Amino acid sequence: MSTNPHLTWNVVHDVSEVLEYHFxxxxxxxxxxVAVMAGVLGWLMVLRRETFxxxxxxxxxxxxxxxxxLIGVGAxxxxxxxxxxxGLAIGRSAQGAKRSRSDQPAGIAAVQAAALGxxxxxVSLYGGVLGDLENLLFGTFLGISNGQVLVxxxxxxxxxxxxxxxxxxxxxxxxxxxxxxxxxxxxxALGVVFLVLLGLAVAATxxxxxxxxxxxxxxxxxxxxxxxxxxxxxxxxxxVAIGLAVVWLGLGIAYFSIYPAGxxxxxxxxxxxxxxxxxxxxxxxxxxxxxxxxQPPAGGVIA
Amino acid sequence: MLSQEFxxxxxxxxxxVALAxxxxxxFVVLRGxxxxxxxxxxxxxxxxxxxxxxxxxxxxxxxxATVAVGAGIGALGxxxxxxxxxxxxxxxxxxxxxxLFTFIxxxxxxxxxxxxxxxAGGSGIQAAHTLFGSIFGLGAVQARLAAVIAALATxxxxxxxxxxxxxxxxxxxxxxxxxxxxLLGIGFVALLGVVAAEATQTVGALLLLGLxxxxxxxxxxxxxxxxxxxxxxxxxAVVAMWGGLALAYAVPSLPPGTAIVGIAVATYCVSTIVE
Numbered sequence: 114m115s116t117n118p119h120l121t122w123n124v125v126h127d128v129s130e131v132l133e134y135h136f137x138x139x140x141x142x143x144x145x146x147v148a149v150m151a152g153v154l155g156w157l158m159v160l161r162r163e164t165f166x167x168x169x170x171x172x173x174x175x176x177x178x179x180x181x182x183l184i185g186v187g188a189x190x191x192x193x194x195x196x197x198x199x200g201l202a203i204g205r206s207a208q209g210a211k212r213s214r215s216d217q218p219a220g221i222a223a224v225q226a227a228a229l230g231x232x233x234x235x236v237s238l239y240g241g242v243l244g245d246l247e248n249l250l251f252g253t254f255l256g257i258s259n260g261q262v263l264v265x266x267x268x269x270x271x272x273x274x275x276x277x278x279x280x281x282x283x284x285x286x287x288x289x290x291x292x293x294x295x296x297x298x299x300x301x302a303l304g305v306v307f308l309v310l311l312g313l314a315v316a317a318t319x320x321x322x323x324x325x326x327x328x329x330x331x332x333x334x335x336x337x338x339x340x341x342x343x344x345x346x347x348x349x350x351x352x353v354a355i356g357l358a359v360v361w362l363g364l365g366i367a368y369f370s371i372y373p374a375g376x377x378x379x380x381x382x383x384x385x386x387x388x389x390x391x392x393x394x395x396x397x398x399x400x401x402x403x404x405x406x407x408q409p410p411a412g413g414v415i416a
Numbered sequence: 417m418l419s420q421e422f423x424x425x426x427x428x429x430x431x432x433v434a435l436a437x438x439x440x441x442x443f444v445v446l447r448g449x450x451x452x453x454x455x456x457x458x459x460x461x462x463x464x465x466x467x468x469x470x471x472x473x474x475x476x477x478x479x480x481a482t483v484a485v486g487a488g489i490g491a492l493g494x495x496x497x498x499x500x501x502x503x504x505x506x507x508x509x510x511x512x513x514x515x516l517f518t519f520i521x522x523x524x525x526x527x528x529x530x531x532x533x534x535x536a537g538g539s540g541i542q543a544a545h546t547l548f549g550s551i552f553g554l555g556a557v558q559a560r561l562a563a564v565i566a567a568l569a570t571x572x573x574x575x576x577x578x579x580x581x582x583x584x585x586x587x588x589x590x591x592x593x594x595x596x597x598x599l600l601g602i603g604f605v606a607l608l609g610v611v612a613a614e615a616t617q618t619v620g621a622l623l624l625l626g627l628x629x630x631x632x633x634x635x636x637x638x639x640x641x642x643x644x645x646x647x648x649x650x651x652x653a654v655v656a657m658w659g660g661l662a663l664a665y666a667v668p669s670l671p672p673g674t675a676i677v678g679i680a681v682a683t684y685c686v687s688t689i690v691e
Contacts, residue, residue, distance in 0.1 A: 159508075159511050162508050162510055162511070163510075164451070164508075164510040164511050164513070164514040165450070165451040165454070165510050165514075167514075168451070168454070168514060217448075218445075218448055218449075218450035218451055218510075218629075219445045219450050219629050219630075219632065219633035219636070219684075220633065221450070222450045222451075222453075222454060222625050222626075222628070222629035222630070222633075223626070223629055223630045223633060223681050223684045223685075225454070225625060226623065226625045226626030226629065226630060226677045226680070226681055227626070227677065227678070227681045229623060229625070229626075229677070230623065230626065230673065230674040230677035230678050230681070231674070233623070233671045233673050233674045234670065234671060234674040236671075237669055237670070237671045237674070238669060325518065325521050325522065325525065328514070328518055329518045329519075329522065332511065332514040332515055332518060333515055333518065336511050336514075336515055371529070372526055372529050372530075373525050373526070373528075373529050375522060375525045376522045376523070376525045376526040376529070378522070379518055379519055379521070379522025379525075380519065380522055380523075382519075383515065383518075383519040383522070386515055
């Protein structure tokens with residue numbers, strides 16, 4: 114870091130020191146926006162069991178960036194083209210595979226492998242060194258401009274608005290696809306729209322904060338929240354809260370350390386998840402223990 | 417073409433790695449564990465970086481990381497059938513894998529920083545080498561070692577093929593018959609880790625996925641017989657490897673990884689049309 118920050122016991126002083134720097138304020142703002150957007154999208158992704166598809170879509174950043182560099186347009190165009198194409202291709206491969214569950218990940222894997230292969234081809238044809246590759250994967254977080262924060266805010270608002278408009282049918286289709294399609298909900302089309310939306314969101318955020326961080330914020334807060342409660346509203350709110358806490362904590366620690374923010378954010382999110390799983394397990398175990406030691410409930414023989 | 421030593425090395429290592437990927441991949445697709453294979457190929461990178469940061473041979477770190485995480489995924493995975501959305505439910509396997517490998521990639525970022533601060537530069541090159549592997553850059557000793565490890569993995573796979581097939585298709589019946597279903601599951605993903613680590617050396621971590629999934633998925637679409645399917649998956653993988661190597665040799669600007677995966681994915685696309 115620019116000066117030589119060190120942690121004191123005065124938390125208020127530490128926080129105000131962090132907030133004195135414009136780049137830290139922008140990093141916190143961008144991180145918060147990503148945490149909210151990725152939290153909500155990720156909550157649906159985890160519910161729909163589409164983690165692999167989400168991972169594959171976040172990989173589209175690689176051919177997107179290298180392809181854009183090759184033909185000399187802005188990287189953003191490459192991201193968008195590849196993410197939309199990837200979302201459509203995954204949706205297409207899922208269609209043919211209705212009869213066997215195991216075939217679906219294989220189709221997604223084929224999409225990802227093809228995209229990565231293209232990425233290597235583009236890098237090779239480009240001939241130069243893609244210096245941004247490491248940034249793209251892991252993000253720097255420290256050079257975020259005001260303009261980028263604004264782009265993120267607009268993007269998050271747009272994707273959350275689309276999600277809100279689709280919320281009821283999408284939730285229905287995600288929880289029980291068969292019943293939903295019998296009721297006339299266009300399950301397949303909704304699935305494709307969701308994947309494309311997920312891809313766009315991941316693409317746009319990953320050029321600011323890095324693929325790894327976006328994916329961590331997609332999966333971990335949502336999985337933690339869904340392990341804690343089955344209520345939709347509460348679980349969504351918890352996801353966003355965990356995401357925000359993890360980003361703030363991770364960035365705060367990174368400021369006082371020489372190691373990258375991506376590591377601290379993923380580790381904090383993982384720690385939250387582990388604590389939640391252990392807590393749920395202990396609670397379940399103690400409840401089972403009570404049931405075993407206590408009197409059998411009336412009529413409990415059949416159960 | 418065969419008079420070039422680098423080409424002979426590439427063919428030797430590539431053939432056996434493709435064979436292993438085809439055979440293991442058939443079971444991976446059958447069990448719906450493609451994501452696990454993908455995650456393992458990413459885990460190779462932090463493993464190698466950790467070893468580099470600690471000053472140990474990267475190969476050791478790479479194998480240790482993939483096998484350990486493979487066993488972890490195998491132990492963690494209760495299949496995707498556990499109740500969803502219920503509070504306290506065991507998460508779906510894909511979620512668990514996503515969480516685990518994101519955390520490990522985060523560790524990789526840490527080791528990358530540790531490595532570049534502890535030694536003088538070179539971190540990017542090291543990382544790129546582990547991530548991308550270059551089949552045309554294999555030495556004779558490396559190629560032979562890769563071939564032996566891949567052949568051993570294939571042999572081991574064929575030894576456990578029968579009970580594993582039983583356990584994959586009807587786990588309940590297999591368990592009732594005394595087949596150690598859970599142990600087999602863990603052992604299988606650990607073996608997948610060995611193959612992932614080995615393929616990382618040759619085709620590179622990111623392209624391993626193509627060889628593991630596409631030929632096997634094509635074979636599953638074309639035949640439902642296990643013996644024919646395994647043979648076909650291995651055959652398609654080896655054909656993709658040979659074709660890709662020859663193509664990359666003929667067209668210098670085409671990276672071998674792209675050519676190999678391109679052919680593998682093309683066969684998969686053809687199989688979906690044929691079906």
